[in-house]
Amino acid sequence: MIISVFVGLFLHPLSGQIKVSDDSDILIINNIEFEGNKVTRENILLREMDFTAGDTIYKIELIPRIQRSRENLLNLRLFNFVEIEVEHFPESRIDVIVNVTERWYIWPTPIFEHGERNLSEFLREPRWNRLNYGLWLKWNNFRGRNELLQTKIRLGYKEQYVLQYEKPNLGLSEDHKIMLSYSLSRQRRINYRLFANKPVFFQDEEEYSLSSGNAFFSYTYRPEIYSRHRFRLHYQNDVISDKVEALNPMFFGPGLKQLRYFRFDYVFRFDQRDSRVYPLEGNAFKVKLQRTGLELIRDFEYKNWELEGALFYHKEITNRVYFANAFKGKISTLKDAPYHFSNALGYSEFMTSYEYYVINGTDYFLNKFISKFEIVKPREFTIPYLKASQFNRVHYAIYLNLLADVGYVHQRVSDPSNFMANELQYSMGIGLDFVTYYDQVLRLEYSINRYGIAGFFVHVETPFFRW
Numbered sequence: 001m002i003i004s005v006f007v008g009l010f011l012h013p014l015s016g017q018i019k020v021s022d023d024s025d026i027l028i029i030n031n032i033e034f035e036g037n038k039v040t041r042e043n044i045l046l047r048e049m050d051f052t053a054g055d056t057i058y059k060i061e062l063i064p065r066i067q068r069s070r071e072n073l074l075n076l077r078l079f080n081f082v083e084i085e086v087e088h089f090p091e092s093r094i095d096v097i098v099n100v101t102e103r104w105y106i107w108p109t110p111i112f113e114h115g116e117r118n119l120s121e122f123l124r125e126p127r128w129n130r131l132n133y134g135l136w137l138k139w140n141n142f143r144g145r146n147e148l149l150q151t152k153i154r155l156g157y158k159e160q161y162v163l164q165y166e167k168p169n170l171g172l173s174e175d176h177k178i179m180l181s182y183s184l185s186r187q188r189r190i191n192y193r194l195f196a197n198k199p200v201f202f203q204d205e206e207e208y209s210l211s212s213g214n215a216f217f218s219y220t221y222r223p224e225i226y227s228r229h230r231f232r233l234h235y236q237n238d239v240i241s242d243k244v245e246a247l248n249p250m251f252f253g254p255g256l257k258q259l260r261y262f263r264f265d266y267v268f269r270f271d272q273r274d275s276r277v278y279p280l281e282g283n284a285f286k287v288k289l290q291r292t293g294l295e296l297i298r299d300f301e302y303k304n305w306e307l308e309g310a311l312f313y314h315k316e317i318t319n320r321v322y323f324a325n326a327f328k329g330k331i332s333t334l335k336d337a338p339y340h341f342s343n344a345l346g347y348s349e350f351m352t353s354y355e356y357y358v359i360n361g362t363d364y365f366l367n368k369f370i371s372k373f374e375i376v377k378p379r380e381f382t383i384p385y386l387k388a389s390q391f392n393r394v395h396y397a398i399y400l401n402l403l404a405d406v407g408y409v410h411q412r413v414s415d416p417s418n419f420m421a422n423e424l425q426y427s428m429g430i431g432l433d434f435v436t437y438y439d440q441v442l443r444l445e446y447s448i449n450r451y452g453i454a455g456f457f458v459h460v461e462t463p464f465f466r467w
Contacts, residue, residue, distance in 0.1 A: 025058055025059055025060075026056055026057075026058065026059070026092055027056070027057055027058070027059055027062060027092050027093075027094050028054075028055075028056050028091075028092055028093045028094070029051055029052065029053050029054060029055045029056075029057070029094060029096060030053065030089060030093040030094060030095050031053055031095045031096070032046070032049065032051075032052070032053050032095075032096045032098065033095060033096070033097045033098065034098050034099075034100070035097065035098065035099045035100070036099050036100040036101055036102065037100055037102065038102060039102055039105065039141055039144045040078055040100070040102060040141060040144050040146070041144045041145055043169065043174065044076070044078075044144070044145060044146045044169060045073065045098065045100070047169060047174050047225075048069065048072035048073050048075075048076060048225065049069045049072070049073075049098075050065040050066075050068045050069045050072070050225075051065055051069070051096075062086070062094075066084050066086070066096070069084065069098075070082045070084055071274050071275065072225055073098070073100065074275065075275065075276045076146065077103075077140075077276070077277075077439060078100075078102065078103060078105075078140065078141050078146065079100045079101055079102055079103060080101045080102075080103055080393065080395070080437050080438075081100070081101040081380075081393065081395070082098065082099070082100050082101075083098075083099040083100075084096065084097070084098050084099075085097045085099070101389055101393060102141075102389075103140070103141075103438065104388070104391065105139060105140040105141045105142075106137075106138075106139050106140075107136070107137070107138045107139075107140070108135065108136075108137050109135070109136045109137075109138065110133075110134075110135060110136075131156050131157060132154050132155070132156040132157050132158055133154070133155055133156045134152070134153045134154040134155045134156070135152075135153050136150070136151075136152045136153075136154070137150060137151050137152070138150040145167075145168075145169060146168050146169060147165070147166060147167050147168065148164070148165070148166035149164075149165050149166075150162065150163075150164050151163050151164070157187065157189065158185060158186075158187045159185060159186040159187065160183060160184070160185040160186075161183065161184045161185075162181070162182070162183040163181070163182050163183075164179070164180070164181040164182075164183075165179070165180050165181075166178075166179040167179070168220075168222075175221060175222050175223055176219070176220070176221055176222070177219070177220040177221075177222065178217070178218065178219055178220075179216075179217070179218045179220075180216075180217055181214075181215065181216050182213075182214070182215045183213070183214050183215075184211075184212070184213050184214075185211070185212045185214075186208045186210070186211045186212075187208065187209060187210050188203055188204050188205065188207075188208055188209055189201055189202070189203040189204075189209065190202055190203075190209040190210045190240075190244060192209075192244055192247050192248045192251055192339070193247070193248050193251075193339065193417065194358065194360060194415075194417045194418050195417050196417065196419070197357040197358060197359060197417070197418060197419065197420045198356065198357060198358070199358055202243070202244060202247055204241060204243055204244075207241050208241065209240065209241050209243070209244050210238065210239070210240050210241075210244065211238070211239045212236070212237070212238045212239075213236070213237040213238075214234060214235070214236050214237075215234070215235045216232055216233060216234040216235070217232070217233050218230055218231065218232035218233075219231050219232075226270055226271055226272045227268070227269065227270045227271075228267075228268070228269045229266070229267070229268055230265075230266070230267040230268075230269070231264075231265075231266055232264070232265050232267075233262065233263075233264050234262065234263040234264070234265075235261075235262055236259070236260070236261055236262075236263060237258070237259075237260050238252070238258065238259045238260075238340070239257060239258045240252060240257050240258075241257075242257065245257050248339060250338050250339050251338060251339045251340055252338055252339075252340055253301060253302070253338045256301075256338075259300070259302075259340070260297055260300065261292060261293050261294070261297055261300040261302075262293070262294040262296050262297060263290065263291065263292045263293075263294075264290070264291050264294060265288055265289065265290035265291070266288070266289050266290075267286060267287070267288045267289075268286070268287045269284070269285075269286045270284060270285055270286075271284040272284060273312065273314055274314075276462075277435075277439045277441070277462055278397075278433075278435045278441060278462075278463065279312070279314045279324070279463075280314055280316060280322050280372070281314050281315060281316055281322075282314055283312060283313055283314070284310075284311075284312040285309070285310065285311045285312065286308075286309065286310045286467070287307075287308070287309050288306075288307070288308040288309070289305075289306070289307055289308075290305070290306040290307075290308070291303075291304070291305055292304045292305075292306070292341075302334055302337065302338065302341060303334075304332055304333055304334035304337070304341070305332070305333045306330060306331070306332045306333075307330070307331050308328070308329070308330040309328070309329055309330075310326070310327065310328040310329075310467050311325075311326070311327045311328075312324070312325075312326050312327075312464065313325045313326075320373060320374035320377070321371070321372070321373055321374075322371070322372040322373075322374070322399075323369075323370070323371055323372070324368075324369075324370040324371075324372065325367070325368070325369055325370075326367070326368045326370075326464055326467070327365070327366070327367045327368075328349060328365065328366050328467055329363075329364065329365035329366070330344075330363060330364055330365075331363045332362040332363055334362060335362050335412040336412060336413070337362050339360070341362075342360040342361060342362060342411070343358070343360065344358075344359050344360055344361040344362075344363075344364040344409040344421075345358065345359045345364055345366060345407055345409055345425075346358030346359055348466045348467075349366055349466065349467065351366060351405040351407050351425060351427055351449070352368075352403050352405045352427045352428070352429050352445060352447045352449075352457075353405075353427040353428075353429060353447035353448055353449040353453065353454065353455060353457070354405075354407075354425065354427065354449055355455075355457050356455075357420065359407075359409040359418065359420045359421055359425070360409070360411060360415075360418050360421065361409035361410050361411035361418075361421045361422075362410060362411065362412070363409070363410040364407065364408060364409040364410065365407065365408055366405065366406075366407040367405065367406045367407070368403070368404075368405050369403070369404040369405075370401055370402070370403055371401065371402040372399045372400070372401050372433075373399065373400045373401075374397065374398075374399055375398045375399060375400050375432075376396070376397055376398035377397060378395055378396070378397040378435075379395065379396065379397070380393060380394060380395040380396075381393075381394055382394075394436060394437055395436065395437055396434065396435060396436040396437075397434075397435045398432065398433065398434055398435070399432070399433045399435070400430070400431075400432055401430065401431040401432070401433060401445075402428075402429075402430055403427075403428060403429045403430065403431055403445065403447060404426070404427070404428045405425075405426060405427045405428070406424070406425070406426045407424075407425045407426070408423075408424050408425065409421045409422070409425075410422060424450075425449070425450055426449070426450050427447055427448060427449040427450065428447060428448065429445050429446055429447020429448060430445070430446055430447070431443055431444060431445035431446070431447075432444045432445075439462050440460065441459075441460070441461065441462060441463060442458075442459075442460055443458070443459040443460075443461075443463075444456070444457075444458060445457045445458075445459070
């Protein structure tokens with residue numbers, strides 16, 4: 001008999017259970033078959049399965065292990081849908097049939113975007129001279145081996161040129177990955193200091209205010225499905241103009257207009273969440289140890305060790321009600337850092353209702369509490385007259401969120417322009433998330449912070465992606 005297992009992008013309990021026709025407690029995986037993978041090679045899929053052909057498992061484990069395998073495949077971000085079926089044979093043998101709907105992998109995407117730190121900042125005061133435009137060519141699943149090849153030419157407010165290649169599944173065990181990248185960015189307008197915890201900008205029409213070149217090589221070891229060790233070596237070359245150095249002599253430090261340095265970091269990540277796009281259940285944590293300023297360049301003045309960690313907890317409390325807690329923190333040995341190295345909250349990570357502010361410092365923590373109610377359960381529909389399977393089948397879900405954030409940034413030297421540092425910050429609010437395919441989450445929020453400043457904020461991003 002054929003048993004259909006839940007199909008979709010998000011994890012939640014299966015509505016049915018598999019009933020086995022014989023009395024044995026043991027099942028033998030006779031064969032694993034894949035369908036729909038016109039581009040993706042089978043070894044990429046097999047690496048994510050929770051079992052292999054020839055394995056013996058208990059019947060009670062069948063549904064959880066199939067569910068886990070489906071989540072692992074979806075977390076590759078190569079497929080819009082994954083369907084798994086089981087076919088039973090005599091002598092307790094089963095075949096597992098995995099049907100995938102592949103995404104569209106080649107994206108020659110025109111770039112037309114705002115240059116602000118977040119969408120809410122741009123919508124509050126739209127300035128059309130702060131737009132970026134260009135072309136981003138991204139080839140996911142290159143050669144069907146889950147490789148990534150991308151190049152970017154971005155002009156306008158923030159120029160950027162990128163060439164990057166990523167190769168996973170190296171070695172006989174397919175546990176290794178390498179990445180090579182080079183990027184050059186230049187901008188005429190630069191945030192050179194703070195005033196009342198808001199960035200102050202300078203724009204130069206004659207020359208670039210900041211130019212940055214970055215090259216890195218990284219190696220990742222993945223001993224099992226949920227854990228990764230990553231080692232990365234960067235070379236960084238940053239240059240500011242004479243005018244920026246005059247406006248803020250502590251941007252790079254007294255008398256410095258150029259910084260050249262190597263940076264090395266090690267990251268360990270364990271991620272057992274049901275989805276990396278919009279997790280509802282599961283745990284994850286990350287630890288990062290970073291050294292800025294290797295002895296390869298001896299005249300670099302700001303040698304520094306940083307320790308960074310993040311914890312994620314997601315749990316279904318009851319039917320359609322979920323709870324999440326996310327924590328991130330960083331400590332640094334360099335306490336008297338120049339402006340360029342003092343970015344804390346408001347850049348990659350921000351607090352709810354603090355979208356218009358940044359808080360500079362060398363150490364920080366941020367904790368987010370989120371309660372979710374599933375207004376619209378994950379469902380799907382087919383767009384009529386659209387034949388491309390990568391686009392015509394759409395899934396979506398809607399969640400109502402109650403939000404509460406707590407954060408703190410440490411800065412050794414008190415600065416009136418950065419008054420939010422060295423003070424406990426907190427906020428709360430309510431939000432609505434619309435989740436759909438190709439990793440898109442539209443979030444609408446209304447929130448208020450500790451200063452009584454409230455607002456309506458809009459975000460389009462994958463939650464916690466930059467954590």
